[in-house]
Amino acid sequence: MSEGVAEADQPIERVGGAPDLMSKFDPVIATREALLAGGVEDPFSLVMERVLSPTKAICNGRDTILLGTYNYMGMTFDPDVIAAGERALADFGSGTTGSRVLNGTYQGHRDVEDALREFYAMDHAMVFSTGYQANLGIISTLAGKGDYIVLDIDSHASIWDGCALGNAEVVPFRHNDTEAMVKRLKRIPDGAGKLVVLEGVYSMLGDVAPLREMVGAAKEEGAMVLVDEAHSMGFIGENGRGVAEDQGVLDEVDFVIGTFSKSVGTVGGFCVSNHPKFEILRLVCRPYVFTASLPPSVVATAATSIRKLMQAGDKRAALWANSKRLHAGLRELGFTLGTEEPQSAIVAVMMPDLEHGAMMWQALLHEGLYVNLARPPATPANMTLLRCSLCAEHSEEEVETILGMFERAGKAVGII
């Protein structure tokens, strides 16, 4: 058992028979113990000892190709991005020590919001400390008690948590099913507020939402629409604005949520919108008001990265080529994938169960490849998957090397 992990079956006596509040995690502890007892490394505590580039790191003392980061556009080591961060660190210090609405708005926070307005060609942009907080804040502030949120069942945890925080009525519908969404919308009582929440790319299987039909149908039912484009920003759409842009419905979307932790290559979250009353959210959105703002170096790197992503046609093309080649190569090898065709920078490889998933994850790591092991509750329908996320900076040779690693590991573990 690894350090710091408790035994699952040690009851702890408390005064008055009060339960140990940690006992509810016993099943999770037991699953983890069983996995590690089988001799596999803990897939959820890998340490990157050094990061050499957007696609390479040293893990367990060896060179490792990174195929499980969200560094889609490879911006983390961009020289202009790094220089902007260094300048801001020197000029403005290491942190703001305050909320955006008090002492935590520096020139750099305004500048990154300007960069977002330019990137999306929208009137308003509001930056949060993470994408998680952007969903938490915007959803909970828009839809409160008595309002209805109609959302895809496979929505990200931050969307569900935003719904819970706002205390709205939550009505999920089957993944990417427009008819089911409309049916739910039609049942909402007259006069109630309605928010439909969708994602552009769903991060577990890497599949894209049919936003053209869904956004139109939601609008016909009088709902406001929020789309989380966390996994499509920078990559999908003519200007990298995401799936809504690609499918020609960005103008109909009321709120777009995004993150700096994927294509932008740093940390932070945002909402952009053309709603004329948008700016008031800065005063009423608790996860914006009651937390410290992003450090100056972070907003400076984000602004530089976002402006560079406006001119990133070549990188977008390279990323599509990588995604298509990996998808086709894995299928030829006999792996089952999350989508029939490559739809995004995520290629999900289905595993028969958690045990085989962990064995395959470890075999790939020993080959020198890092991918993400994803399992319930993060995954839909109890699936275990190895999630591969490509980077525009993976070379063609690296993609071929990756396919060789999958072939050897898959045969060793008995998956192909």
Ligand SMILES: Cc1ncc(COP(=O)(O)O)c(C=O)c1O
């Ligand atoms: C769809 C979606 N929304 C929001 C987030 C949260 O982003 P962040 O990492 O900036 O908190 C994620 C992160 O994985 C995501 O996949």
